[in-house]
Structures are given as structure tokens and as C-alpha cells.
Amino acid sequence: MLTVLRCGPQALVQDRGRPGYAHLGVPPSGALDLPALEHANRLVGNPESAAGIEALLGGIALRAGSPCMVAVTGAVADLSTGAWGAAVRLAVGDVLRVGTPTRGLRCYLAVSGGLAVPAALGSRSTDVLSGLGPAPLSAGDVLPLGSQGTMSARPPAGEAPTQQDPPAPVLELPVLLGPRDDWFHEPAVQLATGQWTVSPAGNRIGVRLHGTCLHRAQHLRDVELPTEPVVTGAVQVPPSGQPVIFLNDHPTTGGYPVVGVVPPQALPALAQARPGVTVRLAPATAVR
């Protein structure tokens, strides 16, 4: 087991989420930088689907109550064990302290056996919109671990400790136009010529962008859109014109038009974008 000694701004249990319940109003949830969690799981010999910890701005400290392997990926932070991006063995009583990353936003911590906290609708992910799943972590929490298989689990052959790529000065996100691009005046031009920064007001529900206002087509200025389903990555434009890009804990329906959708493979980089990062949106039409 692991005991939480302290948390940074927010530490949540996350796995691959609970897709498939949107018709009941349940968001898909799951780790925002899923490749980072999956990598951490592989490093400690877990299935990629095992539950780990998503630590916003790091800052978490844990004490091992049993021998285990841990790995930290995602945003690069100093570790008391020294080896970010690699599997480290902890003995009973050993403490792992994760520092605050200076680049990137979310650290991912996996432990051998995975976190064996109770699941809701088949997933151990915390959904901050609906409250499903485990409560956010706090000091004093004791986290049970699943069976660890062989303690001699080694990182898969060929997967050495990695370094995170330095982030580009401007985060450029592809946006597949639709379903309501026709609600906007020249949507491809507005998106391509716009520029935004990541607002500090975002969270797992969505990233709020601050910058260029996106304007509707004249004849739709005061028209209301009947509420309709939305997907993760949707670029929703409220009356303010300041876009919101939905992340994993997004509401399943919405009444503001979605000008386009950021495809899933581009979302982990967005999930690691700190407030103040410059964002540009590159419109494209989906491949049929």
C-alpha cells in the first residue's frame, strides 16, 4: 500500500476512464495525458489500464507500506529518488517526493500492482464534474495496491528512461471543422488567423482560451442551438466568443455551437499546456 503524505494542488486517481455511458450523462473521464500514464504503467510492469495518480503541478509525497516499483512520467519534476521517467524500487518505509514541474502541468505516477481503490462504472477515474469515482487525494489517504505479480518486473525491452521533449513556444492544435462550423463567419479563416493563450481558469472539464473572439454568422447571432451531444476535444464557443476546448470530464451535452474538434492524439499536449502558453488552431476537414 501507499500512504499519501502530502498533495500538490490536485492529485486524482485516474485510469483509462469509463467511456460508453454518455447516454446517461456520464463523462468519459480518464487520464488527460493517457500516453504518459500508459508509459508509467509499462515501466513498473503493469497493464496499461492500471490506475495511477494524476498530479497537477506535482507536489505529491508518498510512503511505501510494502515493497513496490514506482515511476513518474508526464511533466518533468525533481524526484527524491532521482530517476524521473524510470522505474524505481521502494522498500517499506521509503518516501517518494515529487517536486513541482517547471514545464508541463501534470505528472503521472504508476505503482506496481496499480491502485486498487473501488471502481465506479468499471473505472477508478475521478470525474471532477460529476463526482464519480474516488475523492481527490489528500494527506493521510492509504491507497491499497493490486497484486504485483513478479517483483522482478523490468521495463519492457527497448524502453529506456525517456526525457520529455522541450515544449514548442507555440502549441498548434489541429481542429477538424464541424459539426457547427456553419454557425460561424468564415470559420477556417477565423481559426487560422486567431491566437490565444491558455487561461488559468481551465480544469479537467475544459481548457479556456483567452484571445481572439470567434464571431458567428450574422443570421445566427441571437439564435439558440437546441442542446446536443458533445465529444472530448470539442471547441465550444459561448456567447463571449472565447473558445473552450472540452477535456475528459466534459458535460455530455451542450447548447453552445461547436466550431470544430481537436482530435484525440493532440489532446495530451493540450493537457500539459500551462496557463499563459500561446495556442494556435489549425483548421482541417476530417478524412473520410
Place this chain on the structure above:
Amino acid sequence: MLDCGPDAVLIEVHSLAEVAAVRAAVLAAAPGYVVDVVPAARTVLVRCTPGTSLATIRELVAQLRLDTVVAPAGRSVTIPVIYDGPDLELVAATAGLTVKEVIELHTSTTYTVAFCGFAPGFGYLTGLPEPLRQARLDTPRPTVPTGAVGLAGPYTGVYPRSTPGGWRLLGRTPAVLFDSARPQPALLTPGDQVRFEARPC
């Protein structure tokens, strides 16, 4: 059909009956690559596993035979309500009725769960009698009680949790709208038939 990212299409239809028919047809076809079939007021979203081509999804939808599919009958659900909500008199005044008449009207109808959204277990119920189709509150409440029963526009519904809410509130129910530990977590799912029953305060 509208593209909705690389793995989903949004199907536009003309009525709630068509929403139910399209959803039933996709579920009946049940291809393994469909992850979500999400109904809403005038649309149905079909979302598929990443890598499913939009062409595949569009072909599935284009081939649906809506006339051969009967949407399965939903469950019949009765929701007990204590009609002591803070907006009862507002609703009555707006409708030109007494509070007693509002309660009789609200409990006299069988509603249909058209779709869910906003929160797990929040069902949008259609079938509101005309006098009860009223606007939202000018100012939403920062929190409404768990189980609050309300109405707005063409819909009535029950808030599953204490959340912000802008609907006019008629009362509250002790029924649990969503419990992830239940075999059927949501009390109200699309297609269910719902009645409200007045209980003493």
C-alpha cells in the same frame, strides 16, 4: 450527418420520435466499433473507437432501416414528489392557475425521457402540459437540493445532485436518480415513461 471529430458523426433529425428510432436502429445493428450512441433534442451522436473511419460510420447510418426498427419500450417509473418547491407560486402565477392546479397538472401526465445530459442521471422529460412550459429563472441558483424537481422550456426533470440550477423548482423527491453501485445506475434512461406522484409534506 455532420462530422464530429475523427471518430463520430452527429445525425440531425426532425423529432424526438426520430431520435429514438435512429438510436434504436444503431443499437440494433450493434457493430463492435460503436462506443456511444447519445440522443439529444434533435440529434443523435454516434461515437466509435479511435481509428474507425468516418466513411464506415456514415455507411452504417446511411443503411439504417428506420421503418423496420421499433424502439424498445422503456421502463415505467413513478417518482414520489413532495410539492413544496420555492418556485411553486411563480409557476402558478405564470400559468394563471392555483398551486393545487399546478400540482394536479404536473402529476396528470405520463412523460417520456427524451435524453440525458448535464449530469449523470439527469433526464430531460418531454410531455409537459402547455401551461407548465415556462422560462428558466432569470438568475440560476448557485445550488439546488439533491432531488429537486423542476421545469424549463418544454422539459421537466429531477436534479440528481446538488449542482447549480436554473430551472423553476416545484418540489423534491427522495428517489435516488443515480447510483453508480446499482446494476442500473440511472433511474431515468432514454425512452422510459415517467409519472410524478404527490406525497404529503
